[in-house]
Amino acid sequence: MPFTPFHIGPGIVVKAILQGSFSLMVFGWAQVVMDIQPLFVLVTGEGHLHGFSHTYIGATLLAVISALSGKYLAEIGLRIVGISKRDYPLKIKWWIAFLSAFIGTYSHVVLDSMMHSDVQPFFPWSQENQLLGLITVPQLHQLCLYSALVGAIIYYSVQYLRKKGDLFKICRHHQR
Numbered sequence: 001m002p003f004t005p006f007h008i009g010p011g012i013v014v015k016a017i018l019q020g021s022f023s024l025m026v027f028g029w030a031q032v033v034m035d036i037q038p039l040f041v042l043v044t045g046e047g048h049l050h051g052f053s054h055t056y057i058g059a060t061l062l063a064v065i066s067a068l069s070g071k072y073l074a075e076i077g078l079r080i081v082g083i084s085k086r087d088y089p090l091k092i093k094w095w096i097a098f099l100s101a102f103i104g105t106y107s108h109v110v111l112d113s114m115m116h117s118d119v120q121p122f123f124p125w126s127q128e129n130q131l132l133g134l135i136t137v138p139q140l141h142q143l144c145l146y147s148a149l150v151g152a153i154i155y156y157s158v159q160y161l162r163k164k165g166d167l168f169k170i171c172r173h174h175q176r
């Protein structure tokens with residue numbers, strides 16, 4: 001917070017690597033779920049800005065919530081953007097929903113730990129945050145933006161090569 005969309009960048013890199021074994025929509029939903037608490041604090045002015053939600057225990061809990069709700073929300077989202085068709089509705093496997101949600105909430109804590117001095121990721125065991133200031137905030141934002149770009153390039157290259165590979169197989173099949 002308050003730059004929730006920046007978290008999507010690293011998610012696109014993971015999507016490029018894991019392809020169909022990762023749901024970017026569930027990941028994105030997990031980012032929103034993570035920042036509900038800080039948003040609430042910003043609006044009401046009460047509470048600890050990055051409180052329990054931005055600890056690894058909080059992130060574990062929110063990952064479960066994000067996976068359980070995100071699987072269905074993402075399936076609706078895929079219908080809306082036209083990736084999933086009415087006749088062949090795309091179902092997100094439970095393990096993919098959970099994997100994507102956990103990568104989402106844990107990476108969120110890691111990134112926010114570097115940026116916000118009030119984040120205590122290892123609460124209640126430790127109040128320390130070793131990642132704080134590891135890189136500067138502008139560098140962090142650049143990293144997120146560039147990872148989105150690089151991730152998208154890798155993702156579409158893999159898709160392209162796969163399609164080409166499939167086409168090659170079909171051609172060989174017809175030559176027989």
Ligand SMILES: [Zn+2]
Binds near residue numbers: 001035038054108
């Ligand atoms: Zn956050």
